Amino acid sequence: MLSSQELGLLYWLGREYWSGGGAIVDAGCFLGGSTIALASGVREAGRNADGSSPITVYDRFLVEDYSLASGFFEDAPELGVDDDFLALFERNVAGVRDLLDVRPGDILQQRWDGGPIEILFLDLLKTWSINDYVVREFWPQLIPGRAMIVQQDYQYGGYPWLAITMELLHEYFERLDEMPWGTVVFRLRAPLPDLHGMSLSRDLPMRDKLELMDRAVNRETQPAGRAMLRLSRALLVWYLGRWRAGEAEVQAVMREHGDDPSVMLACRRFLSSPMAPSENERERLHHDPCARALTSLVV
Ligand SMILES: C[S@@+](CC[C@H](N)C(=O)[O-])C[C@H]1O[C@@H](n2cnc3c(N)ncnc32)[C@H](O)[C@@H]1O
Known part of the structure; x- marks a missing residue:
């Protein structure tokens, strides 16, 4: 492999x-x-x-x-x-x-x-x-x-x-x-x-996870490394239930790295992941004021 x-x-x-x-x-x-x-x-x-x-x-x-x-x-x-x-x-x-x-x-x-x-x-x-x-x-x-x-x-x-x-x-x-x-x-x-x-x-507060993840993304100096770390960040945002924010990040990576087949493959793998919520589920989460209020504190 x-x-x-x-x-x-x-x-x-x-x-x-x-x-x-x-x-x-x-x-x-x-x-x-x-x-x-x-x-x-x-x-x-x-x-x-x-x-x-x-x-x-x-x-x-x-x-x-x-x-x-x-x-x-x-x-x-x-x-x-x-x-x-x-x-x-x-x-x-x-x-x-x-x-x-x-x-x-x-x-x-x-x-x-x-x-x-x-x-x-x-x-x-x-x-x-x-x-x-x-x-x-x-x-x-x-x-x-x-x-x-x-x-x-x-x-x-x-x-x-x-x-x-x-x-x-x-x-x-x-x-x-x-x-x-x-x-x-x-x-x-x-x-x-x-x-x-x-x-x-696993046990760090979400706020710390995101801060550390942002630091890691910013540390990458090569385009491919930065793109892949942004995908990791998008996944983290996903874990928070912020599907749209995560998806928007993946789309942005696709726009900026369309010439890198490996990055594109990773983006498509991400978007077709079995973890991805259905369209209905996305809508529900998007309109759930409680979920939105909680997650917006940390994303
Ligand atoms: C990507 S593969 C490793 C590829 C390998 N290093 C090579 O050179 O081809 C990941 C491996 O991790 C093993 N693995 C995943 N979770 C594991 C766990 N909880 N305990 C032991 N092995 C695990 C899988 O069985 C799999 O063989």
């Missing part, structure tokens, strides 16, 4: 950046694209001479409707939604299997027990709750001054909690690189505060 640029980054991190001083975490490996990129780099560097398995890999390994519809399982026509695809992953990663510690299951049920983390690849933060759970469970073990976080979905345009989280903890990270419509790379520069005692993305 990753671009060649993103795979190249992971390979480089495994080969050139990883020192062996902390674990590598591949959170959301799917069929093993990110896993093989990281592991090939580690293999090439030859730094795990002690025969240890430095890459801990997480996934539910359950087929989802979008991945089935996208044709990822054409070689396994017997698989349907919710079937287990761990065997396919195992087949794909056979050549680097000795480098992996594979932990199948819902990440919300997993505990991190692997000590300091040097490279954290994140490609499963698909909800507010998963995001906040992973931040509290894994991030306290990131090595200050060294650890890299690869946020694969940062510029995907559909997960506002990623930008909100990185803005909330902005002073602790430096942003190193970005890849259009996807990955942004951060390095932890200072020890993090107590993440268990803090409100994270």
Whole structure:
């Protein structure tokens, strides 16, 4: 599912950046694209001479409707939604299997027990709750001054909690690189505060969520990054029930970025999302004075 640029980054991190001083975490490996990129780099560097398995890999390994519809399982026509695809992953990663510690299951049920983390690849933060759970469970073990976080979905345009989280903890990270419509790379520069005692993305007041999101949009310097972050913001506005404001923002992005097919695809995906309310529902919300009064306080 990753671009060649993103795979190249992971390979480089495994080969050139990883020192062996902390674990590598591949959170959301799917069929093993990110896993093989990281592991090939580690293999090439030859730094795990002690025969240890430095890459801990997480996934539910359950087929989802979008991945089935996208044709990822054409070689396994017997698989349907919710079937287990761990065997396919195992087949794909056979050549680097000795480098992996594979932990199948819902990440919300997993505990991190692997000590300091040097490279954290994140490609499963698909909800507010998963995001906040992973931040509290894994991030306290990131090595200050060294650890890299690869946020694969940062510029995907559909997960506002990623930008909100990185803005909330902005002073602790430096942003190193970005890849259009996807990955942004951060390095932890200072020890993090107590993440268990803090409100994270889901529990922040709406007003704070929006303020952090606005800061994140304004931080983007490249047109594609800005467009995708504006889509994340539009989704956040949607969550508030301000469908028309969210939709207007998407339309504005479409007008301004009509020459970027990836942005246009993301906009259309947004507008045809199953989360989108029906026309009747939109009308009702639009004319509900209570909903409007509450949401206008924060949008
Ligand atoms: C976009 S795919 C990852 C793509 C992969 N990194 C690659 O290189 O092709 C997202 C993955 O996150 C996994 N995932 C989503 N929610 C999860 C959860 N709660 N626990 C564990 N895995 C989860 C899905 O099963 C899916 O394989």
